[in-house]
Amino acid sequence: MLWQVILLITQQILLVGISTENWNNYNNNTAHPLVNKAVQNSYSPGSTFKMVTAIAGLESGVIDLNTKINDTGVYMKYANTGYRPKCWYYSDYGRGHGWLDVSGAIEKSCNYFFYETADRMGIDALAKMARYFGLGSKTGVELPSEASGSVASKETKARLHANSDPNWYAADTLQAAIGQNDNSFSPVQMARYISILANGGNRIQPTIVKTVRNADGSEVSKDDIESFVNQKLGIEQEQVEDIDIKQEYLDAVLKGMESVTQDSSGTAYVRFKDFNVSVGGKTGSAEVDNGNKVNAWFVGFAPFENPEIAIVVIVENGGHGNYTAEVVRDIMEEYFGMNIETIEEDMTAKPYVQIMN
Numbered sequence: 001m002l003w004q005v006i007l008l009i010t011q012q013i014l015l016v017g018i019s020t021e022n023w024n025n026y027n028n029n030t031a032h033p034l035v036n037k038a039v040q041n042s043y044s045p046g047s048t049f050k051m052v053t054a055i056a057g058l059e060s061g062v063i064d065l066n067t068k069i070n071d072t073g074v075y076m077k078y079a080n081t082g083y084r085p086k087c088w089y090y091s092d093y094g095r096g097h098g099w100l101d102v103s104g105a106i107e108k109s110c111n112y113f114f115y116e117t118a119d120r121m122g123i124d125a126l127a128k129m130a131r132y133f134g135l136g137s138k139t140g141v142e143l144p145s146e147a148s149g150s151v152a153s154k155e156t157k158a159r160l161h162a163n164s165d166p167n168w169y170a171a172d173t174l175q176a177a178i179g180q181n182d183n184s185f186s187p188v189q190m191a192r193y194i195s196i197l198a199n200g201g202n203r204i205q206p207t208i209v210k211t212v213r214n215a216d217g218s219e220v221s222k223d224d225i226e227s228f229v230n231q232k233l234g235i236e237q238e239q240v241e242d243i244d245i246k247q248e249y250l251d252a253v254l255k256g257m258e259s260v261t262q263d264s265s266g267t268a269y270v271r272f273k274d275f276n277v278s279v280g281g282k283t284g285s286a287e288v289d290n291g292n293k294v295n296a297w298f299v300g301f302a303p304f305e306n307p308e309i310a311i312v313v314i315v316e317n318g319g320h321g322n323y324t325a326e327v328v329r330d331i332m333e334e335y336f337g338m339n340i341e342t343i344e345e346d347m348t349a350k351p352y353v354q355i356m357n
Contacts, residue, residue, distance in 0.1 A: 012187065039141065042149035042184040043314055045323070046110045046286030048297045049130075049179030049317035051253050052196060053118055054102050056129035058249040062120035063102060065252055071096035071112035075174070077119065083171045087111040088285075106256025107266050109283065111178050118177030125151035126176060132243045133193040135185050141206045141227050142236070149185040152176035179286060190312040194299045197254065198280065198307040254280055255305060258304050261325075268298065273327040277336055278304035281328070283321030293317045298324040302332055309335055 024190050035041060057063045073090030088111055089097050097110045105113035118126055130136060136151030148276030152175075158166040160182060175181040185193075192206050205226075212220040230237065257280035259265075263270035267283040281300030287342055288295055301310040313327045333339055 026277050036143065036145075039143050040145045040147055040186070040189040041185045042147045043154055043295055043297075043316075044133075044183055044286040044288060045179040045190060046186055046284035046295070047111075047179055048190065048284035048299045049183060050085055050106060050109065050177075050280050051257070051282065052130050052133060052135070052193075053105060053126060053258070054179045054253050055112045055245060055249055056126045057117035057241065057250070058102065059129065059245060060121040063117055065102065067246065068099045068101050069105070069113045069116050070099050071110050073112070075112055075115045077116075078170055079099050080084055081171075085111070085115060085171075101252075103252050103256040103259065106253060106282065107259035107263055109260075109267050113179045115174045118173050123153055123168065123173045123176060126173070127151050127156075128241065129238055129243070130183070131238075132203070133196050134240075135183075135189055135193055137238050138235050139186075139188050139192055139206045140208075140226065140230065140233075140235050141188055142209050144233060145186070146235075147186045148154070149189060151182045152181035153304045156182045159273060169300060179284060187312050187314055190297075190299055190314075191310055194301055197257075197308040198301040198310055199254065200247065201243075201250055203240075207315075254304075257282055257300075261300070268322055268325040271322065271329055275329060275332075276338060277302050279328075279332070280304045280307075281315075281325065285320050294319055296321045296324040298322075298328045300325075300328050300332075302330060302336075 014341070058065070063069075071087055071089070073087055073096035073258075075085045075087075078206055087096055088109070088129055089095070096112060097104075097108050098110065100110055100113050102113075104110075130151045136149050136156075138146045138148050140146075148291070152172070154168045157168055157172065176183060176351045185323075188206060192204060195204050195206075196202065209225060209229075212225055214220060229235070258278065260283065261268050261275070261279045261281045268281055272279050272281070279300050279302045281298060284297030284299070286295045286297060287293070290295060294317065296315045297313070298321050299310075299312045309332070311328050313324050313331075314326070315324050318324055
């Protein structure tokens with residue numbers, strides 16, 4: 001695994017030193033083994049973004065819990081411009097999914113449903129919801145060189161494509177709705193997004209610091225820790241409009257995520273059909289390099305009824321997210337102690353004090 005590779009390299013450097021040749025090999029390696037990709041890289045999320053589109057569509061009122069959209073396979077609304085995007089199901093099987101509601105669209109990862117939803121509401125509402133879930137901005141986790149990423153929007157396109165074509169088109173909105181276009185997020189941002197979904201829509205702050213104590217034993221406030229970290233890492237807190245997402249909307253989306261792993265037609269059912277813990281999840285296959293490569297995603301949380309853990313896995317050039325779901329299953333097996341009979345946790349701890357200047 002990536003973190004194991006980084007750990008081994010770090011140990012080699014610290015314990016025995018490293019030659020100039022080996023150091024150059026690490027730095028020039030196209031896999032970039034010295035980069036903490038969970039924090040320092042950003043990627044198109046593909047279909048793992050569709051829960052954002054679903055919530056945005058419901059909150060904006062362009063769809064409701066009873067809305068059904070007929071996936072005929074090819075989205076023809078802008079055919080007169082030559083733009084005819086297809087649902088992945090049509091590309092694989094030559095037909096559409098048929099009539100689906102929002103939960104079913106997430107379960108089956110129906111592109112067509114989210115094309116139509118996004119076209120009805122427009123990019124502004126979609127981008128606003130993405131930002132609420134913490135996407136496209138640094139999380140503030142206490143690690144250096146965190147990537148900001150970007151949310152697909154009119155402003156982002158004008159900034160990133162000023163020298164090509166900065167104008168916004170309907171096709172841009174449709175591609176943004178399925179996690180493509182200029183949507184680019186770090187895995188830690190994705191983990192925050194999934195945690196917010198599983199946490200009832202309440203925003204959270206990722207952290208690797210539990211507590212900090214002063215030399216006199218008093219505990220440093222979380223606000224002081226956050227201020228210190230932001231100063232050291234040069235992070236400016238972004239103002240995000242608060243959104244009170246209706247629980248019934250979250251329930252519908254989470255139901256779709258449960259069906260991904262529990263229903264026989266779910267895109268990750270084959271990986272979780274006999275799993276002992278209920279899981280909510282979503283597969284994603286994100287095209288990169290002009291479609292020449294496909295990154296594989298799986299995002300999930302468990303147990304579904306009372307979530308304890310959220311996991312995000314991306315495999316560069318890994319193909320279908322279904323394969324990545326197997327990695328998530330393995331991690332969950334370890335977390336829930338399925339591979340051992342008795343779990344013994346060492347609760348002893350050595351006192352450690354570090355003074356913050």
